[in-house]
Amino acid sequence: MQRRNIFATKWGIIGVGALIGILAPVLQKLGNPGNMGICVACFERDIAGTIGLHRAGVVQYMRPEIIGFVIGALIGAHLFKEFRPRVGSDPVIRFFLGVFAMIGALIFLGCPWRALLRLSGGDMNAVLGLAGLSFGVWIGTLFLKKGYNLGRSQVVRPPAGWLLSLMMAGFFILMLIYPQVQGEAKSGVLFYSVKGPGNMHAPIIVSLSVGLGIGFLAQRSRFCTMGALRDLLLFGQMHLFGGIVALVVAAFITNLILGQFHVGFAGQPVAHNLHIWNFAGMALAGLCFALAGGCPGRQLFLSGEGDGDAAMFVLGMIAGAAFAHNFGLASSPKGLGPHGMAAFVLGLLFCLFIGFTMSRKNA
């Protein structure tokens, strides 16, 4: 038998979920935006902004948490000989699933991680988001039952598996070369928010350290929020679900201790209370995650361990953030973006097209 991976046990995944649930509210306490201690979608959107792919001035910052997630997973994969450079499971489709996943997430204003953190901070709008996420993942399981899959990846030489990690390392170096200057909207080639959520962040070293730690542990434990719902709906399996329950419970307790728990629908940080669109946005995102086989966090960790297809999904999400803000698709606390509804319909049609055409009988 092989060496046992303790992080992949029941208590391993619960422990990792609980640790994320503690660290995210602490990051918020140290400066990250409200109920956004960690949000993979929001933080990738901020990265798209800092490199100038969109010019929404309030959401531009090089989030070291994201960089840490990928590189932490890379370190874990190499230390435990799990680095497997691979690509070729319909990468172009995965790119566009990433684009529409981000568009859906930005209609709701958060990824599944943030939906769980919003819930544990008392934001009841997250209930609609999580219901939508579950609905989207359930639609995804119907396609999986019909034989949906994106085909096999191929083993490739290591550089393809390292590229997303190298890009993230490059981003971090850029941040050191062009650090934020207080009150300035630009430093060298990078854009920095002078107000709004993009200007709210924990100290770089803390953000990076937490990101590296979570990246390492999540790679070991295979933590995945979408997988938690999918495995429950598809196989009746509770393993990954234990991780997200632990996250919510730990974050709820930590928020109570830190005085960050405020229950209600109205006036929640970086949120709107359009119930239908909170549901619909996350339903679109959830369907995209299910069709791509992982939540946005998991896609980062897979990228770190050499999965080039997951890296394409990540790049798709960053591109999706650019579309979302350049085309007025993203919501804001004031409500939907001017073209959010159109983007939702387009995204849904895209997912149905991919879901039906990539099922087994059409393969």
Added chain:
Amino acid sequence: MATTVDAKGLSCPQPVILTLDAIKTGNDKEILILVDTDASKENVTRAAESQGCQVKEVSPDGDGYRILFERGMNRDV
């Protein structure tokens, strides 16, 4: 002779779906699943055990693993 399922290169949750299909539809006492990542190895092993199967051997195989298990009594997948 064992039923063999090649799940190499397939991403989550395909290896588990194929494993459960093999448990449900095959007649051979033994089932052999080939996977190429550690996550798939853990997922397949967990899925097989949840169906009452007994995992007999997990061995390295090139870039991946061979997972050999014996069909359990519980056929109600």
